[in-house]
Amino acid sequence: MIILGIETSCDETAAAVLSFDKAQDKQKRIIILSNVVASSAKLQAKYGGVIPEQAAREQLKTIIPVIEEALNQAFPKKRLPRAAFGRPRNDEIGIDAIAVTFGPGLIGSLLVGVETAKTLARIWDKPLIPVNHLLGHFYANWIVPSSFRVISEESSFSSWKIASSSFDKLRTPRNDNFEVPSFPCLGLLVSGGHTDLVLFSNHGKYKYLGGTRDDACGECFDKCARLLGLPYPGGPYLSKLAEKGDSSKFNLPIPMRGSKDLDFSYSGLKTAVANIIQKSKIKNQNEKADLAAAIEETIIISLIEKVILAIKKYKVEQIMVAGGVAANQKLVRDLRLKIKDLRIKLHVPPPYLCTDNGAMIAAAGFFTKPISNPLSLQADPNLSLL
Template identity: 40%
Template sequence: MRVLAIESSCDETAAAVLDDGVTIRANVVASQIAVHSPYGGVVPELASRHHLRNIVPVVQQALDEARCSLAQLDGIAVTQGPGLVGALLVGVQLAKALAYVHHLPLIGINHLEGHLCAARLTAAGPPPPERHLALLVSGGHTALFGVERFGVYRLLGTTRDDAAGEAFDKVAKLLGLGYPGGPIIERTAMTGDARAIRLPRPLPRRDALDFSFSGLKTAVANHVRAQGTLSLEQRADLCASFQQAVSDVLVRKTIAAARLQRFDAIVACGGVLANQAIRRALDAAAGERGLALFTPPLALCTDNAAMIAAAGTLRLRAGERHGLDLNPQARLPLCRT
């Protein structure tokens, strides 16, 4: 089964062509980082306008790279939500138009389910088992889900305030490092000492599976205020200490959830999993306890359409379809509980 997927939920215009849910024939991502970085975050109206400008060339490029025509597709998947509604609308409208004109089955996909499916696209090794624990750490979400099988999710814990990616972005902004914060903090932290500054590890109880990152962000802000101007070395120490605090919390909660809910496999995904230090820490903690860890390739941690195609293939294969009344949804929970 060959599926074209379109993703436009935030500030990446993306299209991909996937064969049989695993083989990536094309994966095109047009980032809008340069557009939004002067504002220190995503400006929704600008995002919609740039999606409009980019979406047709991006889809065309994906088809060209995959060396396939629309007539050779078996279906179209598109991100339905959650995300910026004006941004989502651009992808959904094009997906509906292509499905209508070319008589192709259409499926709307939850963006978070897409992130979870990115771990199925690893080049080496077997895919994750059907039943696993999923840690999703992105710009808008930080959550633990119990996955009984594809499509059956149970929310085990979520952030009570900021998402971890949002905390990376806000800390970078208050240090004047630029946007998006994750990659810049990771780079700055490389020369720093992660034990240099004592920062809180919020909600430390091992049986509490919720997260909280706003207190950590405030602790960083208080430190900066108390210190005044930071030298390059002090900035590196602060970034390393902050990254370590986020990493410690993610690792502790994930391992606790696996133990409490009796999972022996973990999928860890979302933009923050592009962070090598966090990947290494999770890998080491899982390895010590005999838990199997599955993470997407680095390029598939942040937003892309290949992950939407992976989820779309599974749903289309199961016979699911959406009609042309498919509408984007700014809020679209993965599960209710």
Template identity: 40%
Template sequence: MKTIYKEIKVLGIETSCDDTGVAILSTKYDLNNPNNSICRVLSERVSSQVNLHSKYGGVVPELASREHLKALLPLTKEVFAEAKLSLKDIDAIGVTTGPGLSGALLTGTSFACGLSEATLCPLIPVNHLEGHVLSVLLENNSLMDKKCEFPFLTLLISGGHTQLIEVTEVGSYKVLGQTIDDAAGETFDKTALLLDLGYPGGPAISELALRGNKYKFRFPKPLCNRDTLDFSFSGLKTAVLTQTKKNDLNDPDTKKNIASSLEFTISEILITKCRLALKNTGLKRIALVGGVASNRLIRASFVALSKELGVEVFVPSKKLCTDNGTMIAWAATQKLLSGFIPVKTENIEISPRWSIENKYQN
């Protein structure tokens, strides 16, 4: 059968937290086999609010919404100028409508609705977590020199989420386990504040950990001795707090050792849960996604796990691990090719607690 390609261009808009992401993605797909596709990022921009929120030690929702409002139009103009396109060249608009901060989501969604109304361009609501999950299918991987394929296990690790998800196909996700309290990324951030390393904490902890002794402090690994795929990090945070009070933080070695021990402990927790999930599901592919997936030690630990268990490990490039518009454009494209019907602007709504298991917002 002759291969006949059709091209669609999708604008992706991401404003779930404190990064404003806008991108235009071109996908050429086989009309007889939509899974056979060639993708190209025509243009992408991300505006980070890290410098603004760092002085407060975390994201301030009202400020985040205000900054999204300032950034959206300039970024959108920039991506269209770089791609040498206009709004009439776009086939669909994908926008994050949940989960995330209510005000931030509303800002991005309202902007996308305005573009859709002005151009009659189809609007695709995208689950932020689905954007992360599907990002592993977009490019040849940083750990495996090929694209991931269905089905696969996903470990989603970020500042707000820690989940194990069984991925069968686009739109078919089962949460096998998740944190019952705090997220892995939040644990890094809170520890960084205790060590006076600033916000966000992940990169600073990782850098400091390189010069520390990971065995100096024996931090707890909550739920790791139980037959559950859920996570817990609140006890670990408390243990770190205790050690910061018992030890002299003016001693540089203390900070290095706490950072190294924490990073090692979190990595061990994640590996333990993923090993159990792979055993329970029989899956042979695992994807690491989300901002914390950029962590050097965690990546290295999963390379070792792949050799131990004979499974394939996939991790997106670092720019796709953090929040961005490209993954939203990609997820919207995949939803379109899977038969998803665009939503009318008057029916679209934000869902700050939208579960990835629910195909439609709730």
């Protein structure tokens, strides 16, 4: 089975084509045939963040070229003509279904992806699969990591950059050592908008264990980076600066330490960092690096402590981490070290699958039922895991 995945929940426009052979691969591993992302990072950096209306307008310009590129990379011998976006012959489209993010996210951005997917499902006569963006992040752990060639070029659409991952189906290794998560499995979602713990008992069956009461951990990274005067998006810049610092130089409060629940909170940490900076305790670049290291260390400790608490409470042997902050290598290293003696299997996607992409949406589509009437699908900006 082959699925086209479409993702437009925030400021990225992404499409990917994935293949999944249930009959031949009992491990249920999913292979990427193409993965294309159009990013407006430079545009957002200019204004210090995402401007929803601006993001949606740019996505309207890029959505069809991105989908076209994803299909042409997946099926190079077909080289889908632009006319195929009318009513093509059935053999012109090599996919079996379309999966699309329908929430949560920015309503304008979601509408671009949802309405495009509905239209293509109608004219191509393909099943349409609605995917929760948050669950999509977790399903990046079912995708076989592959060696690929990244092409980055300035597109003709304003200041957007298109990064496409080209895969050769004949040369892409199947990576037989790769294992997908097994159930029951604890899921940790860490991103700019969410910090959640979820217990999965099977595909489509999960229990929400806890989440942030205010800021998400990724949001805390970005806001603290801004307080330190770092560029947008701040998280990666803060982590890079933290490599040069000594976290022991600052004593920051560990959020929710000692609480018996599985919730998170990061507004207090942000306030503590703001107070340090406002009191002019940062005198030079070395001290800025030390504070960055302390911020990163504090966030990671808070995440790991809650994960360990959940492991002991629910007796799980598998953990999967997902979301943009999962690309933080210190988080992965520290978590792996902490669970080593507990004999827990850790699953983390490669960094290029941690941030928003169409591949994770297509992957989730393999385990989600299509909607009976594609035209009835509505974008839901407030969709959650509850």
